Amino acid sequence: MTLEDVCFAVCTALDAVGTTAVLTGGSAATYYAPSVYQSMDADFVIVFGNSELGVQALHRIGFAESGGIYRSDWSPYVLEFPVGPLMIGREHIADFATVRRGRETLHVLHPTDCVRDRLLWYFHYGDFSALGAAVGVAAGHEVDMEGIRDWSERERAIAKFELFNREIARAEGHGSKTAHLPLA
Amino acid sequence: MEADRSLRLFGSELRTKILLYLAMLGETYAGELAALIGVSRVTVYRALGDLEREGYVASVLSGRERWVRLSPRNVAVESLSNLLTLLAENRPEIMATLSRLRRRPRRRGKKIDRPERT
Numbered sequence: 001m002t003l004e005d006v007c008f009a010v011c012t013a014l015d016a017v018g019t020t021a022v023l024t025g026g027s028a029a030t031y032y033a034p035s036v037y038q039s040m041d042a043d044f045v046i047v048f049g050n051s052e053l054g055v056q057a058l059h060r061i062g063f064a065e066s067g068g069i070y071r072s073d074w075s076p077y078v079l080e081f082p083v084g085p086l087m088i089g090r091e092h093i094a095d096f097a098t099v100r101r102g103r104e105t106l107h108v109l110h111p112t113d114c115v116r117d118r119l120l121w122y123f124h125y126g127d128f129s130a131l132g133a134a135v136g137v138a139a140g141h142e143v144d145m146e147g148i149r150d151w152s153e154r155e156r157a158i159a160k161f162e163l164f165n166r167e168i169a170r171a172e173g174h175g176s177k178t179a180h181l182p183l184a
Numbered sequence: 185m186e187a188d189r190s191l192r193l194f195g196s197e198l199r200t201k202i203l204l205y206l207a208m209l210g211e212t213y214a215g216e217l218a219a220l221i222g223v224s225r226v227t228v229y230r231a232l233g234d235l236e237r238e239g240y241v242a243s244v245l246s247g248r249e250r251w252v253r254l255s256p257r258n259v260a261v262e263s264l265s266n267l268l269t270l271l272a273e274n275r276p277e278i279m280a281t282l283s284r285l286r287r288r289p290r291r292r293g294k295k296i297d298r299p300e301r302t
Contacts, residue, residue: 121287121288126208126212126287127285127286129284129285130286163273166273
């Protein structure tokens with residue numbers, strides 16, 4: 001049972017009752033780069049739907065809430081539903097990816113937004129584990145590096161962006177998607 | 185051997201490591217540096233005191249913690265920071281240690297995220 005399996009199951013159950021939940025945070029990074037970064041919880045932001053029906057759907061698949069965290073007997077991963085809207089810093093995110101796996105559905109941040117979401121923690125908190133996750137996602141997926149660079153400039157973090165960029169090059173140069181950062 | 189010499193660039197391995205982490209983190213405190221380097225807080229405090237007297241480091245008290253950074257009053261701070269960043273990026277053990285550093289807030293009761301070890 002991987003985090004991806006749990007996320008597909010949850011998102012599909014919510015979709016079935018008309019609730020759109022988008023995977024975000026470190027769990028989105030785990031979805032894109034599972035060999036680099038492993039989150040132990042899934043953060044979903046509800047962008048549309050009826051929360052009561054959503055809670056019932058979660059109960060039906062075995063999740064119960066305690067202290068704002070949903071747990072189940074069958075999942076090693078817990079669920080959290082941070083208050084929306086879907087945002088990266090102060091920027092609203094209107095568009096997200098919808099992935100199909102058989103009959104299952106997963107809504108998740110686009111890789112570029114996932115990278116920006118992780119980089120924010122590195123830029124403003126000096127969180128290198130988040131940088132490692134961003135490098136892992138960017139090294140393995142097509143992301144808009146020019147857009148990320150411009151955004152980094154607006155965040156006044158261009159020097160940190162340059163380090164991020166060098167770490168991607170290292171990851172790719174080493175024939176690994178991890179460079180030194182996520183190999184800790 | 186070359187790599188080992190670079191760790192003595194600022195007088196000792198401890199002083200150099202402190203400066204490397206400062207360049208990478210921007211701002212930090214003795215407890216965090218001690219955990220990253222694997223020495224006691226007292227040892228770090230002592231080295232930080234010397235580095236501050238020599239003009240490499242500046243500190244400011246915030247709450248009960250003394251935060252340190254490369255001294256903005258050092259005329260060579262930008263070049264120093266660039267040099268230290270370059271050195272740090274090329275020391276895998278420094279980058280690996282940093283990669284385990286989580287600074288973003290964690291909600292009480294949440295499980296701990298962990299980078300996958302492969």
